[in-house]
Amino acid sequence: MDIVDLGTLPKTEAVYSAFLLQVREKFEMDHAAYAGINPAAGAIHGYVTYADDWKQHYQQQGFHMIDPTLHMSRRSIAPVDWSRLERNKEFKRVFCDAHDFGLCDQGLTIPVRGPYGDVGLLSVTRDCSSEEWRKLVSHVISDLQSMAVHIHDTVMSSDQLGQILYHPALSARELEILQWVAAGKSQQDIGDILLISHRTVEVHLRSSREKLCALTTAQAVGRAIGRGLIYPG
Amino acid sequence: MIIVIDALNKHLFRGILDEMFRLRARVFGDRLGWDVRIQDGKEIDDFDHLDPAYVVGLDEEGNVVAAVRALQTTGPHMLADVFSDILCGEPPIRSATIWESTRFCVDTQRLNRGRDRNSVSYATCELMIGSLEYARTAGIKDIVTVIDPVMDRVLKRSDNAPYGYVGKTVPMGKVPALAALLDTGTERVDRVRRFAGIEHDVFLTDEEALKLFNDTHAPGKPMETLGKGPLNALETYLLEQIQSADSPQELKMVHELIDAIPSGMSASRKAELKQYPRTFAREA
16 A cells, blocks of 8 residues: 655645554554644644544643653654663653553654754554564664655645745756656666766655655656756656 | 764763764864864864764773764754755755764774774774664665765775765865765675674673773772872862863863962972873874
């Protein structure tokens, strides 16, 4: 099953929730949650796949103020496995209650740092043996990183201020390579034409895709043409 | 051996981080002549206040012999800002699965030119293995790293050649700087491991790293005598100030304090205190 491409859809809460449900399915998790903090717009966004009773309880208790999976993880550059978090008062308070709602404390949080002091946190959890968890994480962590940035960028650019700030800034090299893709050249061809390795071509394409909030290169080419950044074909 | 220090565990490793900032002052300030800010003998910039991750290499005696700093390319990082010359003013690469590494340095004073465990070559390879494996575990596929041509040659010689470069080589202080691309694939790490003969897990746990560092760097027992006489409380305090001075300026201030003590301390005793040796490492 393919992940919903957030770039093409109207930005509504239902779309983000559907995205998280698909992340949960695709990566074999029990739950997925996103929290985004945008100091420029003074807004906090939260979308989760948790049941409504836990959502309500979490809010009523003000857990978002103390939840260490948010407050500690946002200061890391790498995904934080919750096993790394100190089992302090705050952790116990949140996870004692979580346990009563049938939720486990095996999970990880991927921190995303945006360019304007904005921070996004994509968390996933799964109740399974720690061996199974380790294997699953090493298998999906790269894709989860991409999903975290994809939802974060989309949420941050959903308001008017964000649309201006999050204007995709592609380098001349990235545009040159996208133009060659639009002309039908393969990564290997482009590497040969520009005298760079095909992995360097791939890195520029990856960067272009993410700047254009696209999940595939074809979408990135379409959007670059739509924005007048490159010529069609 | 390698320890990864970030915002979550840095409170445990102030001593190691201070040693790393001093190493950076010697390498980037003195040896490479970059325009870096050095205070109290430590090189610390704005990006150090953004909770980066440090991959730090310790030798068998717990000394910091190599270090590098990692930041996400999705947020503030050096290529987007202070190193924009390298990219000729172009926007930098931005990706969830690419990190930027900067301030890659190795202690060329403490380490030798051979291939043994105390060599520049070994420390560089171990640090590369540590940073590539740390990044890969985090789901990172590539690293864009700002280095000087000497480090570029070291990478090539240790079977760890960059697969590409972005932007151009620009002058920076006494040597130029450039941005190289490295993937975090197992093949690359295996090549470096084979080159350096490193088969073991390079990572220390927090506890192991603390023990290794503290065993050799714990503050020694306070001195009880100096020259002829035992130390009183004031003299002990002054000696502690001398020992903890981080720069010649700070040392000078302690000496001035000693001179300013009005009575109760003889001139010869003052001289004795001021002769207490304190040297500051400076690289040629």
